[in-house]
Amino acid sequence: MTDPMDVIKNAVIAGKHSDIKALVQKALEAGLDPNAIINDALIAAMDVVGKDFGSGKIFVPEMLVSAVTMKNGLELVKPLLVGDQAHSRGTVIMATVKGDLHDIGKNLVSMMLEGAGFKVIDLGVDLSVEKLLDKVEEIKPEILGLSALLTTTMPEMKRAIEVLEAKGIRENLKVMVGGAPVDRVFAEKIGADGYGANAVEAVQLARRFIGDKA
Amino acid sequence: MELKPDFNRFLAAVHHRETDRVPLGEVLIDYSIQGRFLGRDVGAEDWASQVEFWSKAGYDYLPVTVSMMSPGKVTEESKITRVLKERVLRERPGTTDPKAWNLEFTSFIHERPDLERFPWDAAADIDLSSLKAVGKLLPEGMKAIAVSGKIFTLTWMLMGFNNFALKLVLEESLVAEVFERVAAIQLKALERIFGMDHVAGVWAVDDLAFGTGPMISPVALRKHVFPWYKKVADLCHDQNRIFLMHSDGDIITLMEDLIALGVDVIQPIDPSCMDMAKVKRQYGHRICMVGNVSNELLRSGTTGEIAARVKALLRDVAPGGGFALGSGNSVPNWARFENYMAMRDTCLKHGTYPITI
Numbered sequence: 001m002t003d004p005m006d007v008i009k010n011a012v013i014a015g016k017h018s019d020i021k022a023l024v025q026k027a028l029e030a031g032l033d034p035n036a037i038i039n040d041a042l043i044a045a046m047d048v049v050g051k052d053f054g055s056g057k058i059f060v061p062e063m064l065v066s067a068v069t070m071k072n073g074l075e076l077v078k079p080l081l082v083g084d085q086a087h088s089r090g091t092v093i094m095a096t097v098k099g100d101l102h103d104i105g106k107n108l109v110s111m112m113l114e115g116a117g118f119k120v121i122d123l124g125v126d127l128s129v130e131k132l133l134d135k136v137e138e139i140k141p142e143i144l145g146l147s148a149l150l151t152t153t154m155p156e157m158k159r160a161i162e163v164l165e166a167k168g169i170r171e172n173l174k175v176m177v178g179g180a181p182v183d184r185v186f187a188e189k190i191g192a193d194g195y196g197a198n199a200v201e202a203v204q205l206a207r208r209f210i211g212d213k214a
Numbered sequence: 215m216e217l218k219p220d221f222n223r224f225l226a227a228v229h230h231r232e233t234d235r236v237p238l239g240e241v242l243i244d245y246s247i248q249g250r251f252l253g254r255d256v257g258a259e260d261w262a263s264q265v266e267f268w269s270k271a272g273y274d275y276l277p278v279t280v281s282m283m284s285p286g287k288v289t290e291e292s293k294i295t296r297v298l299k300e301r302v303l304r305e306r307p308g309t310t311d312p313k314a315w316n317l318e319f320t321s322f323i324h325e326r327p328d329l330e331r332f333p334w335d336a337a338a339d340i341d342l343s344s345l346k347a348v349g350k351l352l353p354e355g356m357k358a359i360a361v362s363g364k365i366f367t368l369t370w371m372l373m374g375f376n377n378f379a380l381k382l383v384l385e386e387s388l389v390a391e392v393f394e395r396v397a398a399i400q401l402k403a404l405e406r407i408f409g410m411d412h413v414a415g416v417w418a419v420d421d422l423a424f425g426t427g428p429m430i431s432p433v434a435l436r437k438h439v440f441p442w443y444k445k446v447a448d449l450c451h452d453q454n455r456i457f458l459m460h461s462d463g464d465i466i467t468l469m470e471d472l473i474a475l476g477v478d479v480i481q482p483i484d485p486s487c488m489d490m491a492k493v494k495r496q497y498g499h500r501i502c503m504v505g506n507v508s509n510e511l512l513r514s515g516t517t518g519e520i521a522a523r524v525k526a527l528l529r530d531v532a533p534g535g536g537f538a539l540g541s542g543n544s545v546p547n548w549a550r551f552e553n554y555m556a557m558r559d560t561c562l563k564h565g566t567y568p569i570t571i
Contacts, residue, residue: 015383056467059431061379068380101318104375105424108227111376119284125319151510152548180486198426 004030005041008073012045013052015065020073034080038117041182042070042077046115054200060108063199067111088119088208090142095132096125096179097156104147105179105199109145112199113206114202118143129160143206146192148179157182158190166193178202217272217562219356221414224274228456228478228502230536236528236565238272238558239504239538241417241460241481242279242359244547247554261344265351272562275532276352277417278345279361280407281400294368297336326388329395332372338399342406349412359458360407363400363418366429366439369393382434390438397442400412404446408453411454415456415478416446423463425487432467440475446501458504462543464488473500482506486541489529494537503531505537505556512541512549517556524560531569539565 004027011020049066052058094110096103103125109181110120123135136144144164146157157177164170174193177186178201187195193209196202226233248256248267256263268276281293299315301322305315313319323329348358369392370378382389407413422439423429443459450457458479459472464487465480472480482505483490490506492519507523508515515523524539531537545554564571 014388017384056427059428059434061382061430061434064379065383104429109374151513 004032005037008037008041009045009048010213012042012066012069012073013048014108015062017065017069017072020069021076024073024076028077028080034077037073037077038081042073043115043117044094046070046112050112050200050203054065054198063108064111067115070115088156089117089141090206091119091121092143092145093121093123093132093135093141093205094145094147095123095127096147096149097153097160098126098128100148100150100153101125102147102179105149106145106147108199109147109196109202111177112203113145116203116207118206129156129163132160133163133167133169136164137167141173143174143176143209145197145202145206146175146177148177148182150183154179154181157192161191176202176205176209183191217270219269219272219274219353221274221355221357224538225414225456227313227535227538229483230499230534232533232535232567235567236532236561236569237274237538238561239479239540239547240273240480241277241419241458242544243267244492244545244555246547246550247545247549247551250551251555253310259344259490260307261348262351265348265353265356266569269356271558274355275357275359276348277359277361278348279337280340280342280345281362281364281403288308290299293335293340297333301333315370321372321377323373323388323392326385329388329391332395334395334399338402340399340403340404340406342410343557345407345413346410348408349519352412357414358410358412358414359415359417360404361417362403362407363416363493364420365393365397365400365418365442366420366422366435368396370429372396379430379521382438384479393438394444397445401442401445404449408449408455413455415458416450417458417460417479418443418446419460421460421462422468423465423484425463425484427464428468429463432471435468436471440471443472443477447478450478451476466493469493469497469501473497477503477540479504482540482542486510494531498531498534498536502536502538504540506542507540508542509544509546509549510542512545512553512557515550515553517552519551520556521560524557524570525564528565531568532565 008023011023051064053063091115094106096106110122113120123140148154161175176194176196177192177198184195194205196205223233224237227237245256251271252267265276296314302309302315323332345360404416447457456478457476459477460481462484479502483493483503485506485508492505511519
């Protein structure tokens with residue numbers, strides 16, 4: 001007999017978005033633990049999807065459909081979680097910096113982070129440091145993800161980190177940066193906590209930030 | 215030294231022949247750079263100055279953007295933006311926020327009814343008057359190249375990238391129809407463009423890849439995008455014109471397809487993720503390459519670094535033809551003018567055939 005967890009996992013990997021709710025429902029009716037369904041099937045599936053994307057086996061459309069499938073499944077299970085289980089892995093604020101309108105990469109990272117169990121607040125594009133600061137103070141996320149596609153807007157990342165430090169709210173906040181012109185050297189130079197070359201690396205980084213060994 | 219434009223020089227490079235020197239090649243140079251070169255302001259409608267810049271600077275052609283996404287800034291002033299703005303104001307009078315019609319912020323085709331409601335006829339009414347007018351301004355030997363034929367980018371922009379990507383898997387027929395409508399407009403425009411003798415080719419600026427590889431699978435590109443490119447290529451070749459392509463990102467896995475469908479020139483071989491010398495060795499005998507001095511180097515490098523990079527390209531890539539030297543994307547307003555000049559001057563000084571660097 002096929003393991004229902006494997007069935008759910010494979011459905012997410014294959015992007016069977018319209019089948020997933022029935023499969024999850026069946027697993028719940030069979031008495032499987034909601035938390036296990038999330039971690040060992042839904043999120044585990046997105047790990048595979050992320051790796052397949054990172055290796056060029058699948059592309060953005062296939063990855064997005066898997067993410068949507070995962071979210072459909074998650075919607076059914078999340079209300080059943082109780083106590084500590086109901087909490088997300090952490091909150092991430094995502095934004096493209098001031099002067100930059102590019103958002104494809106940022107949106108991919110956001111979706112993949114959601115797929116990995118994070119609560120993502122996407123503040124959009126062309127975001128000023130001042131607005132960013134307001135939101136960080138208001139939401140108090142564990143992680144801030146900044147994106148830039150233009151070399152001319154990269155200095156805004158540095159400015160954001162400087163302002164966060166000046167305001168004294170940098171200590172409990174991990175900052176990760178990404179985007180086509182950004183690299184590890186730049187990230188270190190501006191004082192970011194990490195750099196993700198793509199959506200998969202960004203998720204791995206976010207997990208490391210919260211001490212997740214997965 | 216007075217430079218005389220000669221499109222045959224560029225054509226020789228396209229056909230992998232060495233002539234007097236390595237041609238210079240760009241698809242776009244910001245007006246501020248053109249202005250610095252000429253010592254006076256140059257604007258979008260100042261075609262006489264643009265012709266003067268491109269010929270005096272050493273180029274053999276004048277690129278003229280004519281498409282739904284021109285004239286002016288693509289998502290702020292272009293034809294498609296005006297059409298979308300009119301539609302938004304008709305449906306929601308009093309809207310003042312430009313984000314309501316700017317394709318950088320919004321999209322219009324999400325579901326099938328949106329496809330039918332879209333003002334395709336208005337979008338198809340592409341103004342070719344500028345392209346026609348420059349014919350009278352071009353000096354002897356110089357040609358115009360129509361920068362047109364954006365199919366992939368315009369389709370996903372109209373649909374919004376995430377929605378486009380999802381629909382490509384979940385409702386493929388809708389995506390196919392948007393591609394078809396967009397391509398039909400571009401192809402119809404090309405037929406009119408090629409009625410002008412001074413137009414020597416079409417340059418499709420259509421980014422297909424991220425730095426990590428294609429934006430959608432090569433399979434999907436072969437199914438939905440490349441058949442339209444092939445029609446463009448066939449039309450170009452039937453009319454004795456050349457087909458040039460621009461794409462950012464790592465397109466190495468797409469090179470065989472682009473060559474097979476008939477692309478004559480590929481630009482810029484994105485220096486942030488591809489090695490021009492390696493790509494030239496692998497594909498250079500089958501396709502002409504234009505590029506690829508990094509834009510970041512143009513912004514932050516020294517003139518000495520620029521000269522060294524140009525010399526390396528001339529040494530490694532120019533022998534045998536099939537190469538024109540230019541930037542790694544386009545020359546934007548944030549490139550240092552001195553670096554642009556160093557790129558051009560080094561090519562003119564050391565790019566004489568046979569290359570002896």
